[in-house]
Amino acid sequence: MSSPPITELTERAREIFRRVVEGYIDSGQPIGSKALAADGTLNLSSASIRSVLADLESLGLLAAPHTSAGRLPTDAGLRIFVDGMMRVAEPTSEERAQIEARLSESGPIEHALQQASALLSDLSGAAGMVMVPTREQRLAQFNLVDLGQGRALAVLVGEDGGVENRVVQLDGPASSGSLDRATNYITSRLSGRTLAEASQAMRGEIAAGQTQLDDASRDLVERGLAVWSEDANERPVLIVRGAANLLDEAALGDIDRVRSLLDDLEDKQSVASILESAREADATRIFIGSENRLFGLSGSSVIASPYRDREGRVVGVLGVIGPTRLNYARVVPMVDLTARSLGRSMDKLIV
Incomplete structure (x- = not known):
């Protein structure tokens, strides 16, 4: 069953859905009706909230883990949230300055790519990835x-x-x-x-x-x-930094999923093929969980953006991989900014 567009949900259902998704992204835990009711701003009883949660589950937007009375978003629910409800959080001036400073130095291109990958990892709390540009010089x-x-x-x-x-x-x-x-x-x-x-x-x-x-x-x-x-x-096709970030406290409760993700990252050619699919994208692309076959079992998401030289030619792709509860609102603009900053630095780098 395909999920309905967000515009077909009632205002009450949209608000409850938004709070479940944002709560899950923040904590990594299912969100229950009692927690939503305790906030007080919904002005709804736990019973009324449970009814809406059940409706959202029947629509395929939420799921109820058997170990919890709470709900968490499905991959389809996250896609609807990202495409239609997400409030983008632009990087702070300090984050912008940090990105520009670390990518503005001249030197070997490998160093800049490693810096970009490490930056993405540090700023996202997930693993950063950068595709190495092909070297087809005459x-x-x-x-x-x-x-x-x-x-x-x-x-x-x-x-x-x-x-x-x-x-x-x-x-x-x-x-x-x-x-x-x-x-x-x-x-x-x-x-x-x-x-x-x-x-x-x-x-x-x-x-x-x-x-x-x-x-x-x-x-x-x-x-x-x-x-x-x-x-x-x-020659490496992919530089990955920060894989240890994937072993956070929430992930340790599902160690099989994390092990599956780390195994996937070992196959760098396959991961690079996913990033390659974002090469011609006009904007940052987001792959959520089972939308991509490679990361379907590990329940992971990829946020990727091409980076270009000063002539506008795409020379590579960079991105972030992490659990589906990535903070998309924060990471998407971070990936986009890093791609643009790395592109501006290309003419200073030694290939």
């Missing part, structure tokens, strides 16, 4: 330098002037002629291409026997391509 030059003892240094130079080095293990000593021939061959085919494009072209030529390389030079080319491809595959 290349300008490649060099192989003999290091002796069966090793060579592979040097990649990008069109933006960035330089990256990797050590290539060889079967034995390499002649200067072989190194030069391999270097010239690779440089002539990668100029203006990404590494993936250049690798595909060169492997195709080598497999088809369309090169003038001798065996030694061809071996150097294949080893150079192999070490760079392996490096690209092993």
Whole structure:
């Protein structure tokens, strides 16, 4: 049964529903009619409140755990609350200053991404996540330098002037002629291409026997391509900070759920695929509990937003993961602000 839009509820039902959701988000515990009546501002008896709670449960917006007389929101109820009732709490000036200060420093991009993930964790009380941007820069030059003892240094130079080095293990000593021939061959085919494009072209030529390389030079080319491809595959796709925050006092009462969530976080490729689905979003996206298959069993929510460079190009996605009782009103604008701040810092970072 699909849940009704919030506009179809009576004013009384909406107010009671709002208080149950906000109480659950604040405490992590089911909210009962006695607690709602004790507040005094509803001017309703416990019996009248119980009747409304039962109606909301029949509509699929609330559920009653068998161990409690109280109610808590279902995933569908949380979705209705987030989409139609949530009162967004903008970050304070102190929080804004903290975010801007920690993300405004120049330096390696990995440091900025780790800072962003840690920031999200600290400010949300959950786990912060940041996708590492793909590095598809166009290349300008490649060099192989003999290091002796069966090793060579592979040097990649990008069109933006960035330089990256990797050590290539060889079967034995390499002649200067072989190194030069391999270097010239690779440089002539990668100029203006990404590494993936250049690798595909060169492997195709080598497999088809369309090169003038001798065996030694061809071996150097294949080893150079192999070490760079392996490096690209092993680079982290996701940085997660603050997973320990998921073990709060309320979570310890449901340790199986938390264990399931921590297991999910270990599969970073799957988590990254969820964040990837927010890449083209115009605004921060919210995935609640069973709305996402990966986190359905752990009862967790993800709040994610793309971050862009100064030209407006999406370069990655960041977000927060935690229990479905996340403080959405506070965390959603926090994620959005962090994404915008990280985007403004992109041109200062060393990729």
